[in-house]
Amino acid sequence: MAVAAELSPSSHTKSTRLSSSQLSLCSTHLSYLHRRALRPVARPRNATISCSVNQIQAPIAVQPEDPKGKSDCYGIFCLTYDLKAEEETKSWKKLINVAVSGAAGMISNHLLFKLASGEVFGPDQPIALKLLGSERSFQALEGVAMELEDSLFPLLREVKIGIDPYEVFEDAKWALLIGAKPRGPGMERAGLLDINGQIFAEQGKALNAVASRNVKVLVVGNPCNTNALICLKNAPNIPAKNFHALTRLDENRAKCQLALKAGVFYDKVSNMTIWGNHSTTQVPDFLNAKINGLPVKEVIKDHKWLEEEFTEKVQKRGGVLIQKWGRSSAASTAVSIVDAIKSLITPTPEGDWFSSGVYTNGNPYGIAQDIVFSMPCRSKGDGDYELVKDIIFDDYLLKRIAKSEAELLAEKRCVAHLTGDGVAFCDLPEDTMLPGEM
Numbered sequence: 028m029a030v031a032a033e034l035s036p037s038s039h040t041k042s043t044r045l046s047s048s049q050l051s052l053c054s055t056h057l058s059y060l061h062r063r064a065l066r067p068v069a070r071p072r073n074a075t076i077s078c079s080v081n082q083i084q085a086p087i088a089v090q091p092e093d094p095k096g097k098s099d100c101y102g103i104f105c106l107t108y109d110l111k112a113e114e115e116t117k118s119w120k121k122l123i124n125v126a127v128s129g130a131a132g133m134i135s136n137h138l139l140f141k142l143a144s145g146e147v148f149g150p151d152q153p154i155a156l157k158l159l160g161s162e163r164s165f166q167a168l169e170g171v172a173m174e175l176e177d178s179l180f181p182l183l184r185e186v187k188i189g190i191d192p193y194e195v196f197e198d199a200k201w202a203l204l205i206g207a208k209p210r211g212p213g214m215e216r217a218g219l220l221d222i223n224g225q226i227f228a229e230q231g232k233a234l235n236a237v238a239s240r241n242v243k244v245l246v247v248g249n250p251c252n253t254n255a256l257i258c259l260k261n262a263p264n265i266p267a268k269n270f271h272a273l274t275r276l277d278e279n280r281a282k283c284q285l286a287l288k289a290g291v292f293y294d295k296v297s298n299m300t301i302w303g304n305h306s307t308t309q310v311p312d313f314l315n316a317k318i319n320g321l322p323v324k325e326v327i328k329d330h331k332w333l334e335e336e337f338t339e340k341v342q343k344r345g346g347v348l349i350q351k352w353g354r355s356s357a358a359s360t361a362v363s364i365v366d367a368i369k370s371l372i373t374p375t376p377e378g379d380w381f382s383s384g385v386y387t388n389g390n391p392y393g394i395a396q397d398i399v400f401s402m403p404c405r406s407k408g409d410g411d412y413e414l415v416k417d418i419i420f421d422d423y424l425l426k427r428i429a430k431s432e433a434e435l436l437a438e439k440r441c442v443a444h445l446t447g448d449g450v451a452f453c454d455l456p457e458d459t460m461l462p463g464e465m
């Protein structure tokens with residue numbers, strides 16, 4: 028009995044599906060297939076595969092040779108399979124596409140394996156990883172894909188690597204935008220805003236054109252708030268509410284410092300808001316945060332420490348780490364990306380909240396409209412969020428928030444040419460820095 032599947036030239040990602048019986052027939056004879064997931068015959072593009080009980084065509088990993096091929100599925104992930112064909116997959120949810128840019132970078136090197144393991148979306152959620160790189164990083168991206176292959180993650184059903192966001196973001200349900208040019212010596216922040224802004228404008232357009240209409244976008248690449256603003260402005264068909272700038276790392280850093288000072292384990296710290304920009308003007312809010320359910324100021328009586336040392340420690344944590352490590356936070360950033368996603372796909376515990384850089388239109392705090400600002404959010408676990416209403420403010424907090432707001436408004440003026448707001452005019456305050464800059 029023979030099975031044949033004809034593959035068309037355009038079939039490089041949406042591969043021809045074999046029936047369950049055909050698949051299991053093929054797969055029983057392929058010793059290289061691991062047992063946890065049904066992974067039948069590998070095939071080159073534009074090829075006919077045939078397999079039979081007695082004769083199996085040797086699998087050939089696809090190695091792209093032309094630039095177009097660079098966006099193809101990768102190696103073992105070019106195999107077709109039927110999720111219904113195996114007992115253990117019966118309770119699995121529908122496959123989701125998760126796109127990651129800067130996929131060959133340091134943060135991604137930690138993050139991708141968490142995504143693929145099921146740690147983020149759960150043990151019943153198969154995923155397809157769509158990895159965006161560049162000509163510069165393409166070989167490294169292949170290395171990443173090879174490591175993903177070798178990890179034998181049952182839930183990882185597809186990997187695609189590519190350099191064209193219009194291909195890589197197709198049908199993405201999540202887009203984790205990590206890739207960005209790091210600020211080099213002597214580079215003006217305005218220059219960084221412009222270079223990275225171009226990247227996020229292009230990626231916003233690509234998301235707008237090809238991603239799922241309800242894609243959730245998490246911008247990590249710095250300066251992440253303004254990059255997120257640029258991205259959402261270039262994606263008018265996707266709700267602005269779906270765009271986030273990562274400030275969860277700052278929240279985690281703040282919780283850790285408060286726990287350390289109070290002598291408690293960090294799970295006792297809750298209601299931690301980071302307000303504003305992911306920069307040294309960010310405001311870790313100790314007025315509304317709680318330790319063991321009590322206001323922080325009742326537990327930590329040293330208010331001078333809170334206002335000065337604590338605040339600065341959180342604002343500059345990234346820079347201190349770079350001095351020690353010689354590179355910026357990657358593992359803890361990946362962990363905080365996981366936290367940020369989980370906060371949107373699981374209901375927020377009663378009475379608590381989390382921080383995320385989100386679009387300010389309609390915010391109840393009087394923060395300027397039309398910027399991306401970190402604020403306290405709650406989620407029902409459906410991927411969406413609402414802003415927390417019962418927040419208290421004092422003069423200290425308001426003054427600090429105003430400073431971060433002014434900085435973001437200045438950043439916005441700098442990138443007006445990328446947001447459709449006219450001619451850019453850059454008058455950034457002198458102390459505008461990323462957490463990693465000292």
Ligand SMILES: NC(=O)C1=CN([C@@H]2O[C@H](COP(=O)(O)OP(=O)(O)OC[C@H]3O[C@@H](n4cnc5c(N)ncnc54)[C@H](OP(=O)(O)O)[C@@H]3O)[C@@H](O)[C@H]2O)C=CC1
Nearest residue numbers: 129131132133134160161164206207208247248249273276
């Ligand atoms: N929001 C937050 O809390 C944090 C944000 N960050 C930010 O995350 C981003 C990624 O960090 P990390 O993974 O450690 O960085 P890496 O330098 O390890 O990787 C960054 C990736 O960005 C891509 N990139 C895009 N454009 C350029 C360019 N013009 N020049 C050079 N590289 C470029 C590169 O991939 P390719 O060539 O494939 O495009 C590279 O692999 C940085 O912007 C960093 O500042 C870091 C920590 C915390």
Ligand SMILES: O=C([O-])CC(=O)C(=O)O
Nearest residue numbers: 345355356461462463464
């Ligand atoms: O500045 C950087 O690249 C690193 C960063 O954002 C952080 O550590 O918070």
